[in-house]
Amino acid sequence: MATYARPVERLITELSRLPSIGPKSAQRIAFHVVRGRPEEAYGLAEALKEVKDRIRPCKRCFNLTEEEECEICRDSRRDAAVICAVEDPYDIGSIERTGEYRGLYHVLGGSLSPLDGIEPEDLRIAELVERVKGEGTEEIVVATNPNTTGEATAMYIAQEVQELGVRVTVLASGLPVGGDLEYADEVTLGRAFAGRRQL
Amino acid sequence: MALYKSKGIVLRSIRYGEADRILDLYTHDYGMVSAIAKGIRRTRSRFGARLEPLSCVDVMAYSGRSLDTVTQAEVLRSFHGVREHLGRLEAAGSMVRNVRALSGGDEGDRRVFNLLYRSLETLEERGAGFKSVEAAFGLKLATLAGYAPELEACMSCGASLEGTEGLLYYAPVLGGILCADCRAETAEAFPLPPGTLFGLRSLVSGPVKQAVLEERLEESARRVVGAHILAHAPAATSLEPRPRVRPA
Secondary structure, X not given: OOOOOHHHHHHHHHHOOOOOOXXXXXXXXXXXXXXXXXXXXXXXXXXXXXXXXXXXXOOOOOOEEOOOOOHHHXXXXXXXXXXXXXXXXXXXXXXXXXXXXXXXXXXXXXXXXXXXXXXXXXXXXXXXXXHHHXXXXXXXXXXXXXXHHHHHHHHHHHHHOHHHOOEEEEOOOOOOOOOOHHHOOHHHHHHHHHOXXXX | OOEEEEEEEEEEEEXXXXXXXXXXXXXXXXXXXXXXXOOXXXXXXXXXXXXXXXXXXXXEEEOOOOOEEEEEEEEEEOOHHHHOXXXXXXXXXXXXXXXXXXXXXXXXXXXXXXXXXXXXXHHHHXXXXXXXXXXXXXXXXXXXXXXXXXXXXXXXXXXXXXXXXXXXXXXXXXXXXXXXHHHHHOOOOEEEOOOHHHHHHHHHXXXXXXXXXXXXXXXXXXXXXXXXXXXXXXXXXXXXXXXXXXXX
């Protein structure tokens, strides 16, 4: 026998499918919705429906968009000669917030992982190579995560476009601003030394 | 909750929750351990790059019901030379998948830890012949796990393979070689190019550091090792590729 009324049980079940939401959290959120104002719940339901109905990948860069092409790809003021390759669409938001980059993007859909058997065919690397050939790209900035899989992806991309004469760069890595040198690990500190700059 | 300390090699690292990672480590004292490293994905995490896959670390953790929790980690050897080269990384990837597949129980085996450490060290120091190291590692690992391939006599008729003329076949399910007369014993048997048997024997008997096969034999040695482990490993499903799910 169910503990709560069927619609409440259903809501708990659906919520517990979400990442990082266990049964207890799902129950707490469900009761928050039950107790809350109706327009808040309807707003949430409408937002969920809208995102599933209207959002799709940009046909050029695979960022999320409502149109055929995303806002960044359509913006003629951006530097079309530079493509920044990122793992996921949410990485674009982080880079945009820096205000340092004015080129285009390419969402790879993850990172290459020889350790887990994730192969280049599982990512959108072939599509990136096609873009470079077709759009006269001069530079690819590989902004994958600075870890084993992200760096394997960067190495693979560099290898794939080697003969196309395009410049491939990766983001610098080193010490985080505001951190203490004492706590830096050997690999990070080693890279910070290798990439030191003149003042 | 018991706090413990051991040397360990990070085999796998999976994103978990907001900023955590779940790690599979092969430890010197306790064998395979799964542990969570909380907050590791934050740029200001105290773990930094210490727990990247393939790193050999001195790890301190406390045991939990299903997952242990890492509290401290110090790098003993980062093996970043392996991570920063695609050929080496591919060979290491196959090696760590084989360790995961052949480590079914909770028992630790220091020989497995030492073999993995030495093999990663060899990969890092080498400029070529990565597949030979990978094949030698796989054969030695299978032997330590009790699944040594039979390379001396035909698995079906028992005839000695010494001085055998003609093609030989490898039968993964039977765990060894079939002579040309017995090749029909199993449909999975595949032919070995001339010289492969000698190459496999040299990989089994020699140290990993000296594992060198001719380039033309490396691929068939890898195929033998891969098929052999897949046929015998208790956790062989972990060797199969992940379902291809592409995020939007």
